[in-house]
Amino acid sequence: MIDLLLQYGLFLAKTLTVVVAIALLMMAAVRARRGMGGSDDGDRLEILDLNERYKSLEQALKESCLSKKAYRAYVKAERKRRKARDKAQTEERQRLFVIDFNGDLRATEVAALRVLVTTILLDRRDGDQVLVRIENAGGTVHEHGLAASQLARLRAKGIHLTVAVDKVAASGGYLMACVADRIVAAPFAVIGSIGVLAELPNFHRLLERHGVDFELHTAGEYKRTLTLFGENTDAAREKLKGQLEDTHGLFKDFIREYRPALDLERVATGEYWHGSQAVALGLIDAIQTSDDLLLTASETTDLLQLKYSAHKKPIERLLASLQSAVAGRLAAWVGR
Known part of the structure; x- marks a missing residue:
């Protein structure tokens, strides 16, 4: 019985070796094909x-x-x-x-x-x-x-x-x-919805309640404005608001270039x-x-x-x- 198990184990090892060898050869062939300019990307x-x-x-x-x-x-x-x-x-x-x-x-x-x-x-x-x-x-x-x-x-x-x-x-x-x-x-x-938005949850109070500190270190005053886990400030909110207004302005300028007759004051309100x-x-x-x-x-x-x-x-x-x-x-x- 033990001999039978040993032989079976040896058979599995040989089989696994052959399978791995074939897989390696196929991978090498694919790499060679790519190296010769072939393409298998399916585009x-x-x-x-x-x-x-x-x-x-x-x-x-x-x-x-x-x-x-x-x-x-x-x-x-x-x-x-x-x-x-x-x-x-x-x-x-x-x-x-x-x-x-x-x-x-x-x-x-x-x-x-x-x-x-x-x-x-x-x-x-x-x-x-x-x-x-x-x-x-x-x-x-x-x-x-x-x-x-x-x-x-x-x-x-x-x-x-x-x-x-x-x-x-x-x-x-x-x-x-x-x-x-x-x-x-x-x-x-x-049609429409000419506006910009940003929204995110804030878990600061939840973390504070469970005694979890969150630290955020940046170089640059406005590298990060609002955060998910830190305490957000009114100054950070104002900065993000300004960034959204700037993006909205770019949005309106782009539309004005291609549809100059459009009354943007009427339609660029975020409505649809x-x-x-x-x-x-x-x-x-x-x-x-x-x-x-x-x-x-x-x-x-x-x-x-x-x-x-x-x-x-x-x-x-x-x-x-x-x-x-x-x-x-x-x-x-x-x-x-």
């Missing part, structure tokens, strides 16, 4: 022809509703129409690139947005347009500022930019939207409005869903939806899901 650019998508939807409906004879006649007529159009077409049709930006507190999709904007600029033609469908309830200032700057790159190169808001573009979301040449929104989309109200205030230009905008444009323009997906580690995907959930709750709160 991918996807381009979807929306014209063909609409046509396939129409064709599927007609196939279901028409008789077989009528459907064959429709297909034949459609082929003939396409041939005639292609033959008569002497110049390339205008292109409308479609980008979706679903925001969260940290505007994590800005990484993909940077790649998509650069891709469009690398192959831009005269007459190119971009539609960005924004769903964003706002978040951190610097991240949303970078996202807005990416859209500004398109305008700087003379590419007409439209932003469509079907649900919400508030705070940092509106910071992005205001860059557009034209903003359209659904009737009940949430629904689409139909936002038109009257000048926050947006028209009431229209992105669906109607694209369907109308499809008659004369090539619609190309761009998506960029970067490979993420499991922990990064988990964190992104959590951030998305938090952003969803924030959007629901804003909507209420």
